[in-house]
Amino acid sequence: MSPLAARAHLLTNATADRYRQTLVDGVHRVATQIATTDRPFTGITPDHLGLEVAGVDLDQPLGDPLAVLDELQDVYLRDAVYFHHPRYLAHLNCPVVIPAVLGEAVLSAINSSMDTWDQSAGGTLIEWRLVDWTAERIGFGPAADGVFTSGGSQSNLQALLLAREEALAASALPRAEALPRLRILASAAGHFSVQKSAKLLGLAPDAVVSVTVDADRRMRPAALDRELARCRERGDIVMAVVATAGTTDFGSIDPLPAIADRCVTANVWLHVDAAYGCGLLVSATRRHLLDGIERADSVTVDFHKSFFQPVSSSALIARDGRTLRHATYHADYLNPARMVEQRVPNQVDKSLQTTRRFDALKLWMTLRIMGADAIGELFDDVVYRAAAAWDMLSEDPRFEVVTRSPLSTVVFRYLPTGPGRVHADAANLHARQALAASGAAVVAGTKVDGRHFLKFTLLNPETTVDDIATVLELIAGHAGGYVDRATAPLLACTA
Template identity: 70%
Template sequence: MRSHLLNDATAEHYRRSVTEGVERVANRLATTRRPFTGVTPDELAPVVSAVDLDQPLGDASAALDELETVYLRDAVYFHHPRYLGHLNCPVVIPAVLGEAVLSAVNSSLDTWDQSAGGTLIERRLIDWTSQRIGFGPAADGVFTSGGTQSNLQALLLAREEAKTSDLAKLRIFTSECSHFSVQKSAKLLGLGPDAVVSIPADRNKRMQTVTLAAELARCADEGLTPMAVVATAGTTDFGSIDPLPEIAELAEQYGTWMHVDAAYGCGLLASLTRRHLLDGIERADSVTMDYHKSFFQPVSSSAILVRDGATLRHATYHADYLNPRQTLEVGEPPVPEGLRGSIPNQVDKSLQTTRRFDALKLWMTLRVMGADGVGQLFDEVCDLAAAGWEMLAADPRYDVVVQPQLSTLVYRYIPEALTSPTLIDRANLHARKALFASGEAVVAGTKVDGRQYLKFTLLNPETTTEDIAAVLELIAGHAEQYLGENLVHAS
């Protein structure tokens, strides 16, 4: 079994196995004609369950043959131009190269003696991102597993910085369109059921700052503590960006922590044409970044950035085997000259201990493509969304909710002369399900004011307006078929 360990003696085995795996995936990417096969759970589950995990195949080629059946053949392929579903992106090749390197070397980014150069690369990328945000020299941060963890850590810091130890009095203010992880974080942090105050959004799905101001004033009048205001730079459903400068003014006025969830909109930091949409983000106390969305990185690649690095101390716990305090006990030998000073242990800043070297993917991307290359890709999908909005707005069969700031379109099919909202809801839901079952395209769904809508999340620069038009025709066809059948039965 030692022949399967990655070491100097198995280097050739590693080379052959990885090369064959790359060839299989490359072939699948080159030949996939639909984003999905349409396989159902009932069809695929017995195939997976039939695999006897206690009987190894003993051979990488045989395992890859099996993987074709249980995974590769039926995977949902985000690189396909008609995958228009969730916030999943096709990935850039330099990042995939970085993924291969980091997985093989297997550094753990918690301490210097497990990662060395990896620690410095991650810190350099944190500095680079902080500069792009507009933070000063005191800024710091750490990579995380995703936006949910980043938001949790930001609110942990906000809780610890709040001027009260009475958790029942703490309040978090956020838009009704913000990510569910805000509510989830409040629960995990031991806050009460009333801790999160939902602020209504305007017609463009941006936080109403007039209402925010009124709620902050009410909080103060009732003797409660405004712990944090969470602004969203790219809501999951609409891609809308809250008015950051106005929110920053209110946060400063009430002495409350301002967090910006830019998990989606962080790509604007590299944009060649839209950077101004993030004006005001530099005034935040913390920012969430999901590079695995609008920086086209493989999952996972996220970070939490803070304007004042000292606040990260709230995540620090000392363990002698990891990050001992650098004190010299009586009788210990002196520290060699080259090891004096602070040891850069990233575990001091993180909620995680063992942690992948995900920063390497972004490092390779920037070193090969540059920030402008990433920004150009994100600008392309935002331009595509603008063109898609014009298409939907001009089509009487569809109702489109808001003109996009980023790359999301929320809309629904409304047939002529049909006035039953319930039947329209069912037709849109059926169209989405039928489209997914066909495998021809993948779209997402959501609700707006209680009604069923469909959603394009455009993160593939290879998608065209022709693809959008074709998918809209498919949706209309499925919806019309459903309505035809059900209207006949109803009559």
């Protein structure tokens, strides 16, 4: 391709019409695919699709966007997992609202980088306003501050970085002696990113102490008391307690007021991982489930889970914005220290990332077009639907259902009777795989007390009770068929 031809693909004032037509073609293709998709997945295998992708010669461009869209149909669009389909019930993936998709198109074209003011200008101020808005919803005061991140794992990592530095600063021990003694107390049902963060932060291998949970998978305050006391007795330094407002499997919300009381008494940083439960911040009926979150030192929110935003859109919010200084590094070419004195707002001063997308725009567009109440109504809808699914399962003798979630997950399993019960684990694993292979529905799997269970994660308001009933029948058919085949030889021998 000649230099002149290559420049024709740059988005400039001279190519605005080409940009418009190319996006129209792409949007048309995606809209057609979404409108005609009749199942969440085709069931294609990695080996099969891998051959098609490997067969693409990346050194031989097709040149024509329409030809590339045709190719994309075969290597991606045809076999993508479609979260907008009402029978996608697996992970914390949501269908996205159109205002946010509009924001995605705008931010990608303008391509602002959120590290410094001279690369983002108004984008910085919009992110500031959204951080303030989120902090207000949490219940923090005017001293709060925060930054958008790539997701809950990064938000949790940064929160624990702040907690680590605050704990080390408060310790009478030299840093090298205190660091191996640092401990994080976290719910046994909490997110694995806490363990990953501890490793990345250079903490000891046993730095994360698991706090037992009750039958509803909520952290036991009495168990937290015991672990705090054990750490004191051993001379360990508790740098943070991590409470969860919406565990991945059970949607459980730890007793935040009781945990906050203990953190105040022990003078320990409290981080609340509300990556999933943050949708309650805009709920007209369930906001009280987050009571106590305003007493946290830091909070993780994932707008790309419970606010129906495209990935990625997350944030870390700190009650005392001054603690964000622990992520600050001044580079002469980018954000020299003198800019702080000149009151130049450089978001890189607060962020683990340098180059960073303007992901806040998606939430801004959503709030300005739909409003927070509308988002809350969508989230309330999926919580209602999960409650209905739990009722349905609890009344069906073919299934065993675990604790009722305050959010939108349902953990359950097919439970055979008689001699087939020994095949329960294998039957549920088979049912999930067979369901995905058929493409008729997608559900998740997990383990509860060492046993294999299935999981619905409901984040699509378009999912109906009939959809759920249909998926349960499919699961029962696959699992029951497996059990029949597994027990047939035994029955034949006893006949």
